[in-house]
Amino acid sequence: MADAAALALRWEEIRWEPTSEQPLSRAQRARIQPTYAAAVPADIATMEFAIDSVVAAEADDARDAIARFDTELSAMFPSEFAPLSSVLLRTESASSSQIENITTGARALALAEIGAARYGSNASLVAANVDAMNRAVALADRVTPQAILDIHEALMRDEDYARPGRFRDEQVWIGPSPTPHGALFVPPHHDRVAAGIDDLCVFTERTDLPLLTHVAIAHAQFETIHPFNDGNGRTGRALMHALLKAGGATTRTTLPVSAGLLKDTDAYFDALTAYRLGDPGPIVAQFTHAAFAAVDNGRRLARDLETVYAAWSGRVSARRHASVWRVLPLLLSQPALTSATLQERAGISQPTADNALRQLVDARILQRSGDARRNVVYVATDVVEALDAFAARARRG
Template identity: 60%
Template sequence: MRLSWDNVVRAPTVPASPTDRSRLSVVGKPYRAAVPAAIKRMQFNIMPDVAALADDARAAITRFDAELSAMFDGEFAPLSAVLLRTESASSSQIENITVSARALSLANVGLAKFGSNAKLVQANVEAMNRALELTGPLTPGLILAVHEALMHGQDQAEPGRFRNQQVWIGGTDYSPHSADFVPPLNSRVHDSIGDLCAFSERTDLPLLAQAAIAHAQFETIHPFNDGNGRAGRALIHVMLRNGGASTRTTVPVSAGLLSNIDAYYEALTVYRDGDPNPIIDQISRAAFLAVDNGQQLATDLRTIHDGWATNLRARRDAVAWRVLPFLLRQPSVTSKLVQETFNVTQPAADNALRQLQEAGAVSKPKTIHGEGQKRNVVWQATEVLDALDRFGERARRSSRTA
């Protein structure tokens, strides 16, 4: 399974100054680009303990899915959206795109600043939603759709298009000669992705092990100019959903990977050297950590919701009761958002927000400036935002103590 290599001779970008000796020194010298092994029929040497761990982790994901369904009954949908958002934020954080729960919640009501990290993470949420809405086998078209949603508006990434140039990881920005890893030539991407999709249809491997291998193979192919990591982690969830491990929830596996990012990247490197066991082990352990952290978040949100319900003084058919579970999913709201989401008038929306404020569900409204300095009055469910920040802190804490 070890990689083979293409020897390539290509000049780096011509330097702005002819005295740029570091660039001139590699002109005409060959570099090696990876040639991924075909895996659609490959037999993998998965250690028995690693296979057992992967099976146990898959079972934990399935139990988590069932437990949350029972815990939240008809209010399950908001929590599912919360978990999806935490997965997207964590996946972005692996690549040093960090955002607070408050900033992301404001982005969801159109109050993020132009070019902010919150907008990038919001795009990741959209990509994950789009991926999980698509059913059926993994295909090149689905992969392109995920990438298009993820990188929308970032022209340098050519959203929804496989790359047509060489990319590399590490080293300099003008030449692959000193890179840590050089993915395959762009001419090999299409066939390699086709092989990966064929591999995803196999049924002879433990599901989570198969998803981990597919993820590592995707990162080895590196089929896009940018966004490969986030797109590749989204595909783990596509495979878990297609394999029946989860039906309604998104277990925040990326939050689990935050426990040891260096080990995650090292496992990808070892996979390219021919050993799939470390990346299977890392994804499996990440799943266990994600389930534990997700269960704590679910418990926190259930407690918060029940406290609000106890304090809310409104008729059972009042708009406020309909907005209550929505605050778990979207803890920053405006009157306009309530009007549009629940198809009610402005007086009805304003009255619901007043009742929710009296119940302690939302804080006193604040005026926040969005893009173009437009003023917006926003109510925030601070208890939910605090719970989401605690979720992120637990992931970061495990990173420091791993």
């Protein structure tokens, strides 16, 4: 088994070559040295890990809880409620962004997803997170360097400073320091990124580690390599869902694990630090706690949406073969829509979509958003409230 010394970061001295003449205080200038220390992560592709037996047992229990929740959704919701998987995916995407203080409400996110850009860049960033999470889940069979680049490109599209879809080619560091000297953490020099990612991808193919332990270590290693200029946290959290699905824990939906991590971000970052010092136990424990919290919160969201749908069904008076019944389940995954988006999603004509929207407004299921006369946006406020309640529970801890 690997001991702490084998896993712990090494450090290498690298010559400091400033790239700009930014103004510095006297104290900042005094800290600058000719070299700085950058992390050198251990190769983990074939490393064995010693995890405390109690931590390992709890991680296995959490993995079982994830699988039970996945099965429960199938029993709770019949086939026409398949959009619930998209609901949980969206809440996970939003939670993942919130860890990096990119916050948005469920209403703004739903509007951004249908192209209502005027509702702000934060909502647009979280909408991109949904796209990236979809890509992560889709690549569950195999994590490759190109797949990681594709996820990052989806997350950071139009954010040129992050060089979307490209590994970094410069040194980065974490913390407010204007130079690596005195930074909270200095990831590997960019010349080491490609080899580090290759090693990580080989590690993700292993089948000899318990699933949650495997996912937690892969996530911590990715965050340590820090392969991008920006968007590392969101990309890393998207990748963990690919591994959960590849490991068979989730089949129907994306468990909102990042929402569980929201409960104690300080503990999450402390666990990453412990991993870099050679102890993988805390990050495994943090993922375990996050999984249990996510299952509990996900169950509550599922029950809330089940209640919402039952109430809706009691308000619709149309005959059972009417198109409005085809539209109703779509509102769970897309609580903001226009006639055009409804036509596309449901595969119906404009007159049919417009008629369904009128019926849903009359039944107090949809409300008009704003006073536009063209491209009117409708919002299912009951779903928005359920999603916002989910996010609030995650933040409260």
